[in-house]
Amino acid sequence: MTNLSVNLNKIALLRNSRHLNLPSVTQAAKTCIQAGAHGITVHPRPDQRHIRFTDVDELAAMMTVEFNIEGNPLHPPFMDIVRRVKPTQCTLVPDEPNTFTSNRGWNITADQEKLVPIIQELQDLGSRVSLFMEPDLEQIQMVPEVGANRIELYTEPYAAAFQAGEVESIFQTYYDAAILAQSLGLGVNAGHDLNLDNLPKFCSIPHILEVSIGHALIADALDMGLFQAVKEYLHVLEDI
Template identity: 50%
Template sequence: MKITINKGLILGMHHITKLSVNINKIATLRNSRGGNNPDVLKAARDIERFGADGITVHPRPDERHIRYSDVREIKKIINTELNIEGNCREQKFIDLVLETKPQQVTLVPDDLGQITSDHGWDTIKHKDYLTEMIGVFQQAGIRVSVFVDPVVEMIEGAAAAGTNRVELYTEAYAKNYLSNKENAVAPYVAAAQKAKALGLGVNAGHDLDMHNLSYFKEQVPWVDEVSIGHALICDALYLGLENVIQLYKRQLG
């Protein structure tokens, strides 16, 4: 009996997805008491040593968690990728990214004072602006990812604006995963397929955790990077940081 092997599927299954750990929550804990405990820089080094493929930070204007000074120091000491997320409508953010030159900047349409990111860019409405900002960062040699909802038209708009990657905002997937995971992931598969067809890299983040991450990776095996902070740090309270990073890496195959 002749067995036909789908080489494309095999390649997809072996695609390496990087785990970038968002350390904002570690900074939040430090800031709650003042001083330097926990030490954010030591945490970044240790997370890298424990097996993470990158460090993500999301500085906000009020510096309520990661401080701009933290970002400068983290860039100096880590050996893996640094991903800086934030609102490029803030000049302070633009200046920080151009100064530190991380491997990746993720453009997020935060509103001032927003607790956490809760929507992606309207890449059609803001195409001209995004095209301009993407060009600014790319000219500095920085890979650009645009934070988007899982909508095919938004993927097309991001591609038209010239981005290198999109980051799929996965809150809706996480929220609906337990009730109907097939329906929950379907828009993300369609969006990721469109991104792949247009030559864009695909990242994902927001509310991904140890329960829903493996299924997402199975359905979108070519995802390049997931950025996880809150859930991972919460799990670390019970299971330990080093152990948790390895558990999350295992979910990514």
């Protein structure tokens, strides 16, 4: 079964619109864990527009499942945070501080020299390292050269094609990318705009280890409650 890691950024975004600590990010994490989520994901950005640095510490203190911290290690204070927290997994994402949301994968050709020492340090801290990647076979072929353990396939183009009813050709692209990564000894995660409708097809790709889902799951939680929303995503993954 593919593991589900729930991204709590949107809980924090709503919380930040007031000064009441409502909704509580840590309580949301507890609810997700009680519902059966295999992990919790946060993406602390330098401007703290959703997850705050203090949230990361508070979550780390109560975590009983995998803790996945996403972010760009080339921009402070990401490395300071992960050095302190030592999460189960670090998903490295090449987003700029002013980026609206993550919108591209790593270019290993350009970033190899920067990534190698960062990945080694994170692994020395005990964290598994996953690189946010587009389904570019040439770039994926180079991932073992920087030493990462996994890739996370950036799935927004897949989700857009699924919504438009034009998914088959791009699905094959993702399928080929996942199979190549696995043949290189890499684990394969996925995330970005996955939802209850498009998740079953994507996870028909063999051996997707983990999906990180936030926006759609939190939107579904507005209708069905957070506990039940997590359960619905788990049911989908169990049925694949």
